[in-house]
Amino acid sequence: MSEEAFEAVGDYRYGFHDPENATIRFDKGLSEQVVRDISALKNEPEWMTDLRVKAYRHFEARAMPDWGNCNLLESINFENVTYFLRSSDQTEKNWDDVPDDIKNTFDRLGIPEAEQKWLGGVTAQYESEAVYHSIREDLEEQGVIFLDMDTGLKTHPELVKKFFGTVVPHSDNKFSALNTAVWSGGSFIYVPKGIHVEMPVQAYFRINAKNMGQFERTLIIADEGSSIHYVEGCTAPSYSTDSLHSAVVELIAMEGAKIRYSTVQNWSNNVYNLVTKRGVAHKNATVEWVDGNIGSKLTMKYPSVLLKGEGAHAEVISVAYAGDGQHQDAGAKVHHLAPNTTSNILSKSISKNGGRSSYRGMLQVMPKAFGCRSKVVCDALILDESSRSDTYPTMEIGNSTADLEHEASVSKVSGDQLFYLMSRGFTEEEAMGLIVNGFFEPFTRELPMEYAVELNKLLELEMEGSIG
Amino acid sequence: MGVAMSEEMLRVENLHVSVEGTSIIKGLNLTIHRGEIHVIMGRNGAGKSTLANVVMGHPAYEITQGTIHFQGQPLEELAVFERARAGMFLSFQYPAVIPGVQVGTFLKKSVASVRDDPPKGRAFRKELNGAMAELEMDKSFLSRYVNDGFSGGEKKRLEILQMLLLKPNLALLDETDSGLDIDALRIVSKGINKIAPEAGCLIITHYQRLLDHVKPHFVHAMIDGAIVKTGGPELALELEERGYDWLDVAA
Numbered sequence: 001m002s003e004e005a006f007e008a009v010g011d012y013r014y015g016f017h018d019p020e021n022a023t024i025r026f027d028k029g030l031s032e033q034v035v036r037d038i039s040a041l042k043n044e045p046e047w048m049t050d051l052r053v054k055a056y057r058h059f060e061a062r063a064m065p066d067w068g069n070c071n072l073l074e075s076i077n078f079e080n081v082t083y084f085l086r087s088s089d090q091t092e093k094n095w096d097d098v099p100d101d102i103k104n105t106f107d108r109l110g111i112p113e114a115e116q117k118w119l120g121g122v123t124a125q126y127e128s129e130a131v132y133h134s135i136r137e138d139l140e141e142q143g144v145i146f147l148d149m150d151t152g153l154k155t156h157p158e159l160v161k162k163f164f165g166t167v168v169p170h171s172d173n174k175f176s177a178l179n180t181a182v183w184s185g186g187s188f189i190y191v192p193k194g195i196h197v198e199m200p201v202q203a204y205f206r207i208n209a210k211n212m213g214q215f216e217r218t219l220i221i222a223d224e225g226s227s228i229h230y231v232e233g234c235t236a237p238s239y240s241t242d243s244l245h246s247a248v249v250e251l252i253a254m255e256g257a258k259i260r261y262s263t264v265q266n267w268s269n270n271v272y273n274l275v276t277k278r279g280v281a282h283k284n285a286t287v288e289w290v291d292g293n294i295g296s297k298l299t300m301k302y303p304s305v306l307l308k309g310e311g312a313h314a315e316v317i318s319v320a321y322a323g324d325g326q327h328q329d330a331g332a333k334v335h336h337l338a339p340n341t342t343s344n345i346l347s348k349s350i351s352k353n354g355g356r357s358s359y360r361g362m363l364q365v366m367p368k369a370f371g372c373r374s375k376v377v378c379d380a381l382i383l384d385e386s387s388r389s390d391t392y393p394t395m396e397i398g399n400s401t402a403d404l405e406h407e408a409s410v411s412k413v414s415g416d417q418l419f420y421l422m423s424r425g426f427t428e429e430e431a432m433g434l435i436v437n438g439f440f441e442p443f444t445r446e447l448p449m450e451y452a453v454e455l456n457k458l459l460e461l462e463m464e465g466s467i468g
Numbered sequence: 469m470g471v472a473m474s475e476e477m478l479r480v481e482n483l484h485v486s487v488e489g490t491s492i493i494k495g496l497n498l499t500i501h502r503g504e505i506h507v508i509m510g511r512n513g514a515g516k517s518t519l520a521n522v523v524m525g526h527p528a529y530e531i532t533q534g535t536i537h538f539q540g541q542p543l544e545e546l547a548v549f550e551r552a553r554a555g556m557f558l559s560f561q562y563p564a565v566i567p568g569v570q571v572g573t574f575l576k577k578s579v580a581s582v583r584d585d586p587p588k589g590r591a592f593r594k595e596l597n598g599a600m601a602e603l604e605m606d607k608s609f610l611s612r613y614v615n616d617g618f619s620g621g622e623k624k625r626l627e628i629l630q631m632l633l634l635k636p637n638l639a640l641l642d643e644t645d646s647g648l649d650i651d652a653l654r655i656v657s658k659g660i661n662k663i664a665p666e667a668g669c670l671i672i673t674h675y676q677r678l679l680d681h682v683k684p685h686f687v688h689a690m691i692d693g694a695i696v697k698t699g700g701p702e703l704a705l706e707l708e709e710r711g712y713d714w715l716d717v718a719a
């Protein structure tokens with residue numbers, strides 16, 4: 001990002017926006033007609049149109065969740081959201097063919113560079129649809145499918161129909177209903193039996209337009225004994241009016257498969273980020289959510305795992321940073337449905353400048369799921385008096401053979417730590433940055449190096465100009 | 469000693485310090501020149517750590533009277549990090565734990581902020597490896613988190629490693645020898661002797677045994693916030709043998 005661009009947007013480095021050159025833009029507001037129009041525009045099969053309409057009706061009838069930050073939720077004006085915006089007539093496979101203005105955005109975000117260096121595939125979504133998509137040839141030759149969801153539905157309708165909505169049904173909650181009604185974009189991935197995708201594949205989501213709603217839908221299926229690591233990043237300009245991001249992600253790990261899904265969400269502070277993420281792990285399979293929430297105005301997100309087959313494992317590592325005017329309501333849900341399943345949940349949050357972070361967790365062990373093991377650790381770091389952190393853990397334990405551990409801590413940065421670091425030449429801000437990065441380290445070390453470096457830089461930036 | 473007066477590193481004059489309204493240091497005077505090793509001994513609670521912390525700029529302590537100068541400059545206006553960058557170093561009695569921050573990263577950043585012309589890349593690694601070899605520290609230290617789960621001896625070794633890399637003009641060593649076994653004591657002493665000729669050193673200790681390895685020019689006895697007696701190395705022996713009661717009378 002250039003110096004001028006940086007100055008223009010202040011603290012939030014991705015707050016720049018480019019001129020909006022929509023080729024199709026729907027009027028604001030939502031109706032059954034809007035839903036039908038989106039489906040028609042995409043030439044979808046009838047079953048998908050029907051599903052969208054059913055979901056829309058459910059959305060209309062369904063109440064808001066009665067937990068999280070209800071006041072903020074109620075302030076969402078669904079009539080003021082643009083539900084579909086096409087900014088490019090097709091998804092390009094060749095970077096050079098992407099329209100210049102969009103290319104410019106992703107260049108500034110470093111996407112093409114990342115692809116060359118360390119990725120197995122990339123999809124870049126701009127507003128409602130993917131504008132660029134590529135996968136390494138060797139993966140394609142091995143039968144790995146990595147497509148944007150719209151193309152996936154066109155080219156692999158049976159596979160999509162078989163799995164779409166099976167992990168997160170439209171009736172799950174108000175926002176999964178909304179997503180099912182108006183979804184557009186997202187990723188569709190299928191990894192064949194026994195194939196290990198060694199390099200991560202990445203999706204990058206960018207909202208550029210004002211009052212935009214982004215509703216991507218991602219479905220990842222890892223067939224028996226296969227593995228994949230999917231990474232997503234998200235940014236948006238800082239407008240004075242709100243945008244809405246409401247995604248649904250469904251993961252299916254067949255017997256012995258492993259899916260890791262890593263997110264570094266860095267939306268600008270005007271974005272409502274209300275996402276339903278859930279994975280199913282069959283026998284001896286592993287589902288891992290590595291989930292970082294740095295940006296947004298309100299995030300409500302509780303990556304969850306259904307441990308459906310014996311010996312399945314869930315891992316959820318999440319961090320949340322809540323600064324001025326932000327509420328991160330994040331957590332994890334793990335359901336032990338089968339015997340001898342195991343789970344680890346590690347949640348870390350930092351609140352600063354009046355920010356609020358909440359951990360909301362659910363751990364369920366079914367009566368017949370014997371011999372399960374679970375460890376939940378929640379650590380909160382509060383950087384000043386005006387900030388807040390809460391923990392809302394729920395446990396439903398159906399039998400007495402479960403081995404459960406739960407630890408929670410709330411801490412502050414100690415004067416001794418600051419003095420020690422400052423005596424080694426660090427300013428107070430730098431010292432805070434080090435402590436904060438250290439606090440998130442168990443999360444950061446799980447990220448691809450490029451993301452880890454970026455995250456550390458971001459946090460250091462957040463510590464600047466805030467002490468005194 | 470040479471003809472020219474060697475450079476003054478630290479000058480503490482009539483220092484009075486209180487913490488939360490309680491007076492702890494009461495009229496302390498001390499001057500340290502480049503190349504001098506000073507030792508302060510005294511009972512627990514005498515105010516030794518307070519002195520070291522105050523010189524380094526700890527915000528909890530209030531200077532109610534007196535002045536501190538470093539290389540002729542008054543310190544009151546200098547923030548803690550500026551003192552570090554000016555060449556002051558404190559080896560802590562109880563070094564803080566910084567979870568999640570790797571020693572290697574920490575050292576590199578610290579050297580970069582403190583030294584005028586910090587070594588970079590390969591030059592830094594070479595210097596780091598050399599210093600670690602000297603202190604008989606294993607490479608695995610570098611990937612551990614700063615002081616996290618360290619034994620007492622490991623913490624002290626890390627303090628000395630930092631001192632070697634930061635190359636201070638004034639080193640304050642607060643009970644760096646406490647809790648060390650003979651080998652560790654020898655290694656830590658080696659570190660002190662390495663920087664001592666170019667710096668001013670203030671060593672706070674309870675034990676004469678460190679002085680088998682490090683030869684002080686001055687030994688001070690501190691009682692109730694003031695230096696009550698100054699002598700040569702023989703004073704350390706005497707203090708360890710006789711304790712401090714005989715000085716109370718004098719004070």
Ligand SMILES: Nc1ncnc2c1ncn2[C@@H]1O[C@H](COP(=O)(O)OP(=O)(O)O)[C@@H](O)[C@H]1O
Nearest residue numbers: 487488492511512513514515516517518519528
């Ligand atoms: N931060 C502090 N807050 C309150 N009391 C302190 C603080 N630091 C030191 N003191 C008190 O000052 C006195 C001297 O302490 P200290 O300088 O640590 O002694 P020494 O290092 O000689 O053992 C003790 O009574 C101690 O309790």
Ligand SMILES: [Mg+2]
Nearest residue numbers: 516517518561
């Ligand atoms: Mg002490």
